[in-house]
Amino acid sequence: MGVQYKTVMMKPSDNVAIALMDLPKGAVIPVVCEGHQQEVQLVQDIRFGHKFAVKPIAEGAEILKYGEIIGRASSEISMGEHVHVHNLEGIRGRGDKVESRVQ
Numbered sequence: 748m749g750v751q752y753k754t755v756m757m758k759p760s761d762n763v764a765i766a767l768m769d770l771p772k773g774a775v776i777p778v779v780c781e782g783h784q785q786e787v788q789l790v791q792d793i794r795f796g797h798k799f800a801v802k803p804i805a806e807g808a809e810i811l812k813y814g815e816i817i818g819r820a821s822s823e824i825s826m827g828e829h830v831h832v833h834n835l836e837g838i839r840g841r842g843d844k845v846e847s848r849v850q
Contacts, residue, residue: 756780756801758814763798763830765812770799790827798830810835 753767756778764778770793775786778801785801793799798812804824809816821836828834 750774752776754778758811759783760814761811762800762802762804762808763810763812764801766793766795766797766799769793769795788827790825791829793829800824800826800828800830802826804830 752770752774754764754770754776755767756764757780759780761780764776764780764787770776770789772789772792775788776799778785778787787799787801789799791799798810803826804810804820806820806823808820810818810820810830816838818835818837820834822834824830824834
């Protein structure tokens with residue numbers, strides 16, 4: 748039996764999931780959310796606690812985690828790519844950025 752990779756994705760609207768263990772580049776990760784399962788092939792190593800894209804995210808698009816907007820993509824992000832400060836721009840608490848709401 749192979750390695751059972753552990754992740755969490757809380758809302759179907761989320762475009763990132765969180766690694767609950769170190770995940771290796773190239774691994775095909777099953778991501779389950781509210782009974783829906785998809786597979787994501789990682790294009791980079793993802794460390795425990797870090798985010799990875801579960802779908803392509805366009806530059807400027809909102810990043811959704813736990814059903815909440817946590818920032819915007821500062822560059823295009825591929826499915827399976829690490830999502831962190833190098834490609835995510837925080838918008839919370841910034842007077843120069845307008846936050847929208849997810850319904």
